[in-house]
Amino acid sequence: VAAEIYALPVQNALEVADLGPVTPVPGARPELVGIANMRGQILPVMDLAELLGIAREGQRTATPEPQQGTSPTAPPGRVLVAEAAGLRVGFTVDEVHGVAEFAGPSAEARSGVLAGTVLSDGQLIGFIDVPRLFGLFDGTQQ
Amino acid sequence: MTGPDTDLVNLFQDEVAQRLDQMDSVLLTAESGNAEAAAVDSLFRHAHTIKGAAGMLGFEHIQVLAHAVEDVLARVRAAAAFPPELAALLLRATAALRAMTAGTAEPDDDLLDELAASAVGGDSPDAGGHDEGPGAPAPAQAAISRPADPPARAAGSPHTLRVPAGKIDHLLDVAGEIMQYRSRLGHTLGPEAQAFPDIAEMLSTGGRLLDDLRDTAVGMRTLPLSVITAALPRAVRDLARAAGKDVDFAMTGTETQIDRVILESLPEALTHLLRNAVAHGIEAPAERESAGKPRRGRIELRAAGRGSMVQIVVTDDGRGACPEVIDAAGREGSLTDLLARPGYSTAPEVTEAAGRGVGLDAVRSQVSSAGGTLDIRSEPGRGMDVVLLLPLSLALAEVVLAQRGGAVYGIPLAATEEVISVGMSPTLQGRPSAEVRGQPVPVTDMAAALGADEPPPGGQAPGLVISAGGRRAVVTCDAVLGTEEVMVKSLGPVLAGLPGYTGAAILGDGRVVLLVDPSVLARAPALAAGTAVPGAAPAPAAPAKVLVVEDSFTVRELQRSIIEAAGYPVATARDGRDALDVLRSDRQIALVITDVEMPGLDGIELTRAIRADAARSSLPVVIVTLHGSEEVWRRAMDAGADEFMAKHSFDQQALLSCVERLLGR
Numbered sequence: 098v099a100a101e102i103y104a105l106p107v108q109n110a111l112e113v114a115d116l117g118p119v120t121p122v123p124g125a126r127p128e129l130v131g132i133a134n135m136r137g138q139i140l141p142v143m144d145l146a147e148l149l150g151i152a153r154e155g156q157r158t159a160t161p162e163p164q165q166g167t168s169p170t171a172p173p174g175r176v177l178v179a180e181a182a183g184l185r186v187g188f189t190v191d192e193v194h195g196v197a198e199f200a201g202p203s204a205e206a207r208s209g210v211l212a213g214t215v216l217s218d219g220q221l222i223g224f225i226d227v228p229r230l231f232g233l234f235d236g237t238q239q
Numbered sequence: 240m241t242g243p244d245t246d247l248v249n250l251f252q253d254e255v256a257q258r259l260d261q262m263d264s265v266l267l268t269a270e271s272g273n274a275e276a277a278a279v280d281s282l283f284r285h286a287h288t289i290k291g292a293a294g295m296l297g298f299e300h301i302q303v304l305a306h307a308v309e310d311v312l313a314r315v316r317a318a319a320a321f322p323p324e325l326a327a328l329l330l331r332a333t334a335a336l337r338a339m340t341a342g343t344a345e346p347d348d349d350l351l352d353e354l355a356a357s358a359v360g361g362d363s364p365d366a367g368g369h370d371e372g373p374g375a376p377a378p379a380q381a382a383i384s385r386p387a388d389p390p391a392r393a394a395g396s397p398h399t400l401r402v403p404a405g406k407i408d409h410l411l412d413v414a415g416e417i418m419q420y421r422s423r424l425g426h427t428l429g430p431e432a433q434a435f436p437d438i439a440e441m442l443s444t445g446g447r448l449l450d451d452l453r454d455t456a457v458g459m460r461t462l463p464l465s466v467i468t469a470a471l472p473r474a475v476r477d478l479a480r481a482a483g484k485d486v487d488f489a490m491t492g493t494e495t496q497i498d499r500v501i502l503e504s505l506p507e508a509l510t511h512l513l514r515n516a517v518a519h520g521i522e523a524p525a526e527r528e529s530a531g532k533p534r535r536g537r538i539e540l541r542a543a544g545r546g547s548m549v550q551i552v553v554t555d556d557g558r559g560a561c562p563e564v565i566d567a568a569g570r571e572g573s574l575t576d577l578l579a580r581p582g583y584s585t586a587p588e589v590t591e592a593a594g595r596g597v598g599l600d601a602v603r604s605q606v607s608s609a610g611g612t613l614d615i616r617s618e619p620g621r622g623m624d625v626v627l628l629l630p631l632s633l634a635l636a637e638v639v640l641a642q643r644g645g646a647v648y649g650i651p652l653a654a655t656e657e658v659i660s661v662g663m664s665p666t667l668q669g670r671p672s673a674e675v676r677g678q679p680v681p682v683t684d685m686a687a688a689l690g691a692d693e694p695p696p697g698g699q700a701p702g703l704v705i706s707a708g709g710r711r712a713v714v715t716c717d718a719v720l721g722t723e724e725v726m727v728k729s730l731g732p733v734l735a736g737l738p739g740y741t742g743a744a745i746l747g748d749g750r751v752v753l754l755v756d757p758s759v760l761a762r763a764p765a766l767a768a769g770t771a772v773p774g775a776a777p778a779p780a781a782p783a784k785v786l787v788v789e790d791s792f793t794v795r796e797l798q799r800s801i802i803e804a805a806g807y808p809v810a811t812a813r814d815g816r817d818a819l820d821v822l823r824s825d826r827q828i829a830l831v832i833t834d835v836e837m838p839g840l841d842g843i844e845l846t847r848a849i850r851a852d853a854a855r856s857s858l859p860v861v862i863v864t865l866h867g868s869e870e871v872w873r874r875a876m877d878a879g880a881d882e883f884m885a886k887h888s889f890d891q892q893a894l895l896s897c898v899e900r901l902l903g904r
Contacts, residue, residue: 120751121646123691125737132730132743134751138412139743141733184732 102194103149103223104215111178111185113193130189135178142176145188148230149211149223181231250466251292253401255301255340258285259333266333270326279321282329283312289336300346301339307354308332314357328353402459404499411456411634415726418449419745429870430841457632461496464542464551467506468493474510475538478517485524485535486517492542497549498633501609505551508602512553512625513538515599520557520623530620532556547637547724548611548653551627560617573710575615579603607758610636610727610741612654612707628653636727638744638754640720641703643685644693647752649744650714652722654707654757660800661702661715673713675704682713688760689739699804699895701797707757714760721791727754783829783902784808788818788845789863790837798832798863798894805895807902815840819848822855830901832894835864835871843878850879859901 338344
């Protein structure tokens with residue numbers, strides 16, 4: 098995500114998919130990129146960079162732009178579909194690096210939706226606190 | 240069978256079976272010694288509900304047994320401990336209830352005795368389990384009367400299966416997707432494929448079977464209104480008696496089918512409307528007589544199907560809204576808005592007649608969340624009509640697809656009166672408004688109403704005339720793409736709190752469209768006057784006439800209104816054959832704008848026919864199609880079309896400039 102690396106527990110990750118057209122939802126929270134067609138089901142798609150509070154290079158936004166083709170908006174790249182607390186949400190990501198096993202993260206860097214960090218091959222990796230992240234979406238947050 | 244309605248009995252049997260399943264699973268946990276306090280509460284609630292439902296239908300044996308179970312549980316609850324031994328007895332009771340509900344068992348007196356013994360047993364919680372023996376005193380057994388037969392599945396009635404609602408929804412989803420694939424397949428194969436009888440036959444049979452599949456799946460979600468209206472006559476009678484009023488109550492159309500989920504939310508709303516009608520609508524007998532009305536008031540509940548919607552009207556011949564309230568409603572916007580305003584009836588100036596608003600806001604929000612509308616009409620002294628318009632099925636909706644700012648939105652067809660072209664925006668009281676059939680109607684930009692950040696629509700914008708909650712508004716967009724029957728999908732828990740949308744739908748090409756709550760559009764603040772687009776000056780009348788060929792009424796009327804607003808006379812035709820007839824009879828036509836997919840003679844064939852006719856071979860033809868595929872474009876050009884426009888990128892400006900170019904102006 099925007100040149101930073103984040104990790105999500107594998108049991109919460111359902112799949113990584115190439116995102117088709119995303120329909121913007123006017124009036125919804127700003128992190129919501131829109132809704133997408135996930136094999137016949139409606140999948141809300143969230144901007145992970147926005148949720149993590151990092152600015153995205155080149156501001157890859159979901160601003161609707163009329164297109165000649167079928168897509169109502171520019172597809173924001175790949176989406177990581179995750180599920181927790183009965184909610185299924187897609188998160189926009191730039192790249193998925195793979196699955197790795199880590200020792201428990203150090204809790205020092207705990208903040209916001211991060212449970213902590215871990216250093217792997219000189220790269221700082223942020224661990225996402227899934228219950229907290231999904232806690233943001235629960236209920237009627239409008 | 241005689242007695243209660245078969246549907247009702249089936250519903251009862253389903254519900255009891257479900258509750259017994261849940262009781263069994265709780266009891267099994269309790270038997271292993273892991274009972275939680277909440278478990279007793281849930282058991283008690285289930286037993287209580289079964290008792291109540293059985294009592295309502297007159298199944299006294301079930302009522303008595305459920306009551307005995309309830310007594311035992313009340314005691315357990317009071318003692319705050321669940322002796323594991325008790326679970327076995329209660330499991331026997333649930334088994335007996337299950338058999339009796341299915342109509343396959345006679346009441347078991349021994350079991351009742353044991354339950355009664357357990358219920359009045361020793362004072363300590365532990366004693367409850369030990370006192371099951373026959374030695375315990377039997378309370379009030381003699382008082383139990385048992386005239387009713389246990390309900391049996393009606394002889395010869397088909398076996399009923401209970402299926403989780405989620406499975407039916409999934410079936411609908413899958414059916415919907417297959418239909419999308421079928422229509423894509425049809426378009427991919429193109430009209431040439433119709434020339435092969437085998438393929439044409441397979442496509443049409445497949446389509447028919449799929450329609451049947453979908454209708455069957457939708458039918459699984461619906462139940463007749465009579466399931467919930469059976470209790471209403473009694474409720475009205477009791478209310479009237481309590482209020483000292485004479486009321487006749489009649490119901491019609493209760494066989495009308497409606498979505499089960501909507502049905503479940505209706506009893507409360509209907510009871511509310513009826514209570515208002517009795518308490519505030521119908522006058523006391525003496526007052527009615529002095530007003531020259533019959534002593535007995537009349538309240539009716541009428542239901543009827545309206546296409547994909549169900550209309551339910553609660554009407555009374557009481558005093559109606561008083562003139563002051565009607566005047567206030569005129570200032571407020573509509574009677575519905577006034578009466579259904581939250582907290583309206585608690586306002587200090589409110590008199591008895593205005594008490595009609597009690598809780599109407601709750602009814603309205605309930606109706607609106609189901610994708611329906613509420614409308615109230617009244618004449619002082621003549622009574623009041625409350626009209627609920629609800630979707631027949633939450634799964635299907637007829638929508639008008641409108642494009643705004645690159646996204647497509649679906650607006651319920653039932654709330655859309657017509658499509659007009661909005662050019663000049665004269666303002667009325669500082670708000671832009673348009674004239675719709677002689678009436679000024681406020682104009683709102685769809686993007687602004689929904690909170691989308693878009694530049695205002697340019698030039699002559701198509702406007703949907705929306706009517707919801709007793710208000711009308713013209714909602715402008717970039718393009719109207721036509722009407723479609725779509726499968727409604729929930730936005731899911733993450734977006735559940737978002738106002739303005741009733742769900743989403745997936746179109747044939749996989750695009751997701753948001754379904755807009757029409758009452759939000761109708762109520763939205765009007766476009767600020769400054770951003771109103773100055774209308775293009777109407778072009779001087781020209782003899783050059785444009786023929787619009789299109790099988791969809793909406794698109795046809797939209798194109799007509801756009802072109803007419805630019806000053807060109809317009810003729811219309813429903814399909815290619817119709818168009819050729821018009822061309823033969825009307826020599827003024829100087830331009831043809833045609834759709835591709837149409838029954839009978841399609842747009843491509845029409846173009847060929849025009850090119851093949853010596854008298855009109857140079858007539859300009861514009862082809863407009865929903866599917867802007869290269870292949871269709873190539874065939875259109877091969878056939879001799881002058882211009883090709885894709886409907887999804889269709890905007891009125893492009894259409895007008897195309898018309899002007901081809902007519903040489």
